[in-house]
Amino acid sequence: MEDYKYLFKVVLVGNAGVGKTCLVRKFTQGIFPPGQSATIGVDFMIKTVKVGEDKIKLQIWDTAGQERFRSITQSYYRSAHAIVLVYDVACQPSFDCLPEWLGEIEQYANRKVLKILVGNKVDKEDEREVPERIGKNFADANGFDYFLETSALDATNVDTLFQEVATRLTNDMKLTDERFHNFKSNENRDGNISILDRVLERAKCANCRT
Numbered sequence: 001m002e003d004y005k006y007l008f009k010v011v012l013v014g015n016a017g018v019g020k021t022c023l024v025r026k027f028t029q030g031i032f033p034p035g036q037s038a039t040i041g042v043d044f045m046i047k048t049v050k051v052g053e054d055k056i057k058l059q060i061w062d063t064a065g066q067e068r069f070r071s072i073t074q075s076y077y078r079s080a081h082a083i084v085l086v087y088d089v090a091c092q093p094s095f096d097c098l099p100e101w102l103g104e105i106e107q108y109a110n111r112k113v114l115k116i117l118v119g120n121k122v123d124k125e126d127e128r129e130v131p132e133r134i135g136k137n138f139a140d141a142n143g144f145d146y147f148l149e150t151s152a153l154d155a156t157n158v159d160t161l162f163q164e165v166a167t168r169l170t171n172d173m174k175l176t177d178e179r180f181h182n183f184k185s186n187e188n189r190d191g192n193i194s195i196l197d198r199v200l201e202r203a204k205c206a207n208c209r210t
């Protein structure tokens with residue numbers, strides 16, 4: 001038996017070259033890989049973090065940004081608990097493609113998925129093309145749960161990003177657990193099973209409670 005409370009699937013998406021793989025490797029291995037080559041299809045890494053007293057396992061799926069892998073990566077949206085959409089603050093076209101990525105998320109992901117917007121490569125301040133305010137406005141206007149800027153190169157906000165994801169998902173899951181137990185005790189007290197109880201039970205299974 002592994003001693004973690006929850007396992008969450010986190011999927012990174014965004015244009016090719018925005019730094020998805022470097023963010024994941026910085027977080028999971030503490031390195032900025034030199035000469036990182038393009039991702040083929042999908043790759044995943046695991047890291048355990050602590051949220052309060054609980055150990056939380058993050059299964060982080062790094063998807064290829066290239067168009068030719070789109071049909072493969074789409075199949076990973078469905079089971080995601082969180083989707084991290086990444087653009088490059090020094091590359092306006094990667095920001096201009098965000099509506100297209102949002103369309104994919106809306107089409108393929110669970111309606112309740114946690115949505116995070118990340119502007120990466122803030123170390124390239126001299127070459128910045130997307131102001132932080134514009135990124136934040138986009139996140140607010142498009143229903144993202146959280147926005148921040150990062151650098152996989154100098155580690156700015158990399159741990160913060162994944163820690164925030166783990167914390168938000170854990171809090172949500174605990175709330176679901178709490179509701180579930182309340183309904184369970186009502187069921188024991190009243191001796192009947194409500195429809196809502198069944199729905200919650202199903203939702204729990206779908207959310208990979210471990």
Ligand SMILES: Nc1nc2c(ncn2[C@@H]2O[C@H](COP(=O)(O)OP(=O)(O)OP(=O)(O)O)[C@@H](O)[C@H]2O)c(=O)[nH]1
Nearest residue numbers: 016017018019020021022038039065121151152153
């Ligand atoms: N300056 C700077 N360069 C970065 C940063 N993150 C990634 N890079 C560089 O950007 C390039 C692409 O990085 P990747 O991590 O492979 O990008 P990706 O989004 O995974 O690309 P695909 O796998 O093709 O989708 C590499 O040359 C990295 O060295 C960063 O935070 N700052």
